[in-house]
Amino acid sequence: MSPEHLLSIGELAERAGVTVKTVRFYSDRGLLPEGARSSGGHRRYGPEALERLHLIRSLRTLDLPVPEVGRVLDEEVTLEDVVAERLREVGSRLTALRWQEAALQLLQDCAPDERSERLRLIGSVAVPPSTAPLARFWRRWLPPRLPARLVSAIVEQAVPHLPEGPTPDQVLAFTRLHAFVSAPCPGKGRQGQPAAHGPDGGRPAVLYDGLREAYGLASKQLRADRPPHEGEALDCFVAAYARSRGTRDTPDFRHRLSRLLAADPRIDHYWKLTAELNGPTEPTPGATHDWLCAALDSSTVHLTG
Known part of the structure; x- marks a missing residue:
């Protein structure tokens, strides 16, 4: 390229x-190649x-780091991929700020002794x-040797989805939930779990x-807002226990199952806090289990009568 088409650095x-x-700065880092040097050693650049x-x-x-800018310019990555990654990073930072804001509000609004x-x-x-600690809690709590696809499905259902813009009350509920699943389990081995385990x-x-x-079925x-009652959901619930034990759904089995479930350990605190996070519109597995147990108890009373 002829010298008259070159630009000085100024x-x-x-x-x-x-x-x-x-x-x-950009030249020294290789982002802006020089077209040539003048006879006096000054930088010259082409029109491009x-x-x-x-x-x-x-x-x-866009706050893209200099090395990442170089990768885009050298076509090592596409601009679309870089933009998508930046959006994820910015979204994560915004979520963090919203949680921090709600946490600060929680501290500001509470009584001094709290x-x-x-x-x-x-x-x-x-x-x-x-939510990783919550997922680990459930993987420890579930009985061993369950199929991986079933464990994943149960964990997905049991672990609440966190709001991107939480209220102070939701921050408090999650921190209490985190403390609950992080606390040492009482007893040894698998003690404190349902008899089914x-x-x-x-x-x-x-x-x-x-x-x-x-x-x-019970969630519907x-x-x-229907009270516990007999029907398809209860029949499916009882059948699950009966099949797992290789027996049939009979009045006697329902009586025994009702007593067994009444004696099972409970984690009501977990489901209460989960409901506070999710809101009242989406029933938790704990709420559906309680509804089904109440329906079972009602049905056994009916059978006795």
């Missing part, structure tokens, strides 16, 4: 609306450098928060497959 900076220092400099500035305005406990709860949770519990995989179906009844 001319390029002036046309781009930046400082000479900025042009030199102006468009490239505009692109560099646009990418940097502040110490709430500060401790908030300090134990990462920002943005993660024990050696006499039959086939847990058959049970949990059936329970997922029964909970889905809860959304419709």
